[in-house]
Amino acid sequence: MNVLITGASRGIGRATARLAGEKHWNVGVNYVRNEDAAKSTLEEVKTAGGQAMALQGDVSREKDVLKLFNSMEKVYGAVNGLVINAGITAQRMPLADMSLDRLKKMFDTNVLGSYLCAREAARRMPQARGGNGGSIVIVSSAASRLGASNEYVDYAGSKGALDSLTLGLSKELGPLRVRVNAVRPGLIDTEIHEASGDSERAIRLGKQTPLQRAGTADEVAEAIIWLLTPASSYVTGALVDVAGGR
Ligand code: NAP
Numbered sequence: 001m002n003v004l005i006t007g008a009s010r011g012i013g014r015a016t017a018r019l020a021g022e023k024h025w026n027v028g029v030n031y032v033r034n035e036d037a038a039k040s041t042l043e044e045v046k047t048a049g050g051q052a053m054a055l056q057g058d059v060s061r062e063k064d065v066l067k068l069f070n071s072m073e074k075v076y077g078a079v080n081g082l083v084i085n086a087g088i089t090a091q092r093m094p095l096a097d098m099s100l101d102r103l104k105k106m107f108d109t110n111v112l113g114s115y116l117c118a119r120e121a122a123r124r125m126p127q128a129r130g131g132n133g134g135s136i137v138i139v140s141s142a143a144s145r146l147g148a149s150n151e152y153v154d155y156a157g158s159k160g161a162l163d164s165l166t167l168g169l170s171k172e173l174g175p176l177r178v179r180v181n182a183v184r185p186g187l188i189d190t191e192i193h194e195a196s197g198d199s200e201r202a203i204r205l206g207k208q209t210p211l212q213r214a215g216t217a218d219e220v221a222e223a224i225i226w227l228l229t230p231a232s233s234y235v236t237g238a239l240v241d242v243a244g245g246r
Contacts, residue, residue, distance in 0.1 A: 002076040003228060004028035004068060006059050006117055007086030009037035011190035012139060012224075015217035016083055017041050019225045021050030026076040030055045030068055030086065051076070059086045059113030069120050080134035081228045082121045084114045084162075087139065089195045092151045103154055110158035114138060118169055118180075126176035133177035136169070137227045138162050139220075140182040142243040151196065159184075163239055170237030179236040181227045186243025189214040210245030 003020050007013040009031035018041070020027045027045050029052050031038040038054045045052035055071055057064035072079055087110045090102055118136060125134040143152075144159035163182060170180035186209065187202040198204075206214030223242045226232050 001025040001081045001228065002028075002072065002079050003081030003083065004030065004055070004072050004079050005083040005085055006030045006068075006113070007032075008041055008083075009034045010041075011192060012185065012188065012217045012220045013083065013085040014041045014044070015221035016085065016224045017052065018044045018048050019218070019221045020081075020228075021045035021048030021052065023225070023229075024049045025081070026050065027052040028055050028068065028072040028076075028079070029053065030057055030059070032056070032058050032086070059117055060108040062116055065113075065116045065120055068117075069124060073124075078124065078131045079121065080125060080132045082117065082125075082134070082136045083139065083224055083228070084117045084136065085139040085224075086113060087141075087158075087192075089152055089155050089192055092196045092198065094150050095153050098154060106152075106154045106158055110155070111161045114162055115165065118165060121178070122169065122173060125178045126173065128176060134179075135228045135232075136173075136178065136180045137224050138166050138180070138182040139224070140166070140184045140239065142184050142186040142241060142246055144184060146246075166239060167237055174236050179227075179232070181232070181235060181238045181240065183220060183223045183227070184239055184241045184243060185215065185220045186241070186246040187214045188217060188220055190217055206244065209243070213244065215242060215244055 141159040143156040148156035166182040202214040
């Protein structure tokens with residue numbers, strides 16, 4: 001499989017890249033600024049048995065997204081797996097205190113960036129458009145159904161848009177042999193929480209979930225990989241919670 005993973009330099013994207021490597025897949029490792037982290041992901045994929053290339057690009061910029069797909073196709077051929085994972089949070093605060101710049105960045109990265117990546121896959125993956133079919137996995141969040149009040153309702157709303165994208169696009173692309181699903185992680189122990197001003201957030205709040213702990217990036221990656229493979233061949237339009245019962 002030729003799988004392009006956005007935001008694969010760290011966290012959930014990186015864990016997904018490593019598991020894809022174990023399957024001996026060709027992996028496009030997208031990152032925006034952390035080149036060293038992307039390089040260590042490449043090493044992990046190769047050590048695990050896969051092939052990998054680093055793909056710098058900001059998913060909120062159309063020309064960068066086109067470049068990601070074009071560069072990957074040049075080296076490995078048609079992309080038949082896409083993990084739309086790149087995403088950001090921001091400092092905890094009520095909506096009343098959020099600046100326009102913050103809101104724009106949140107929606108540009110999480111919503112526009114994801115839609116641009118999904119659109120590119122919709123243009124390239126269907127056999128009718130010269131592709132080989134495929135599977136798209138969108139990384140949403142449990143926040144889309146919880147709302148993240150007084151933390152980041154903007155982030156929660158950006159993920160709500162991704163749930164809608166999953167439902168709608170799965171119906172557009174199902175007849176074209178492209179499956180579209182989402183995973184909705186809960187409190188996962190990655191560096192993303194540093195942006196909220198509370199790096200221990202996942203560990204602390206994870207204790208209050210039914211499984212009484214934060215999840216790991218690997219546990220989310222397992223679900224993503226399942227949705228990419230034929231093991232999930234009759235699953236499309238699903239929102240798969242990986243949230244410890246939260
Ligand atoms: P993370 O550790 O902060 O990693 C974020 C990744 O996204 C990095 O590889 C980063 O690249 C990349 N990225 C950020 N902005 C980008 C942009 N504009 N263009 C391209 N890449 C960009 O985050 P994570 O916790 O693994 O989160 C991954 C996804 O899971 C996100 O969509 C997040 O919303 C979702 N999620 C996470 C949790 C959680 O508790 N961790 C829960 C629910 C959902 P650089 O290294 O170059 O900065």
